[in-house]
Amino acid sequence: MNIDEILQGAMVDVVNLATDSFGDLASDTEQDIIDFTNESREKLDLWTQAAAAGFMDDEEFAFLLGARMTNAKMRALTRAGIVQTRIEHFRKGVIDIIVKAVFSAIA
Secondary structure, eight states: OOHHHHHHHHHHHHHHHHHHHHGGGHHHHHHHHHHHHHHHHHHHHHHHHHHHTTSOOHHHHHHHHHHHHHTOOOHHHHHTTOOHHHHHHHHHHHHHHHHHHHHHHHO
16 A cells, blocks of 8 residues: 555545635645645655554544644645634545545555
C-alpha cells in the first residue's frame, strides 16, 4: 500500500470539499492541503502501516491526524479572512476524507 496513491485518491474529495466550502479559494486551499500532506508524509506513512498491521484503529488515526492538522497552516483561508470555525469545519472534513481513504485501502 502506497501512501502517495492513497493521498492522491483522497485529493479528489478534498478538492470537492474545498470547492463546496470556499468556491474560488478552492485551488489555493488545495495547495495548503498538498503542503500539509507533503510535510506530514512520513507520519502518514507510519500511521498507515500501523493501521494496516492492526495496531491502530480509525479513531486513533483520526486523533493523530487531527492533532497534526491543528498546526497546519491554512494560509489561503486565513489571508481571505475566513472565520476560524469555517476553517475548523473544513479541517475536520479533510481528516474524515483521509481516514476513510486510508482505511478503505487497507481493508
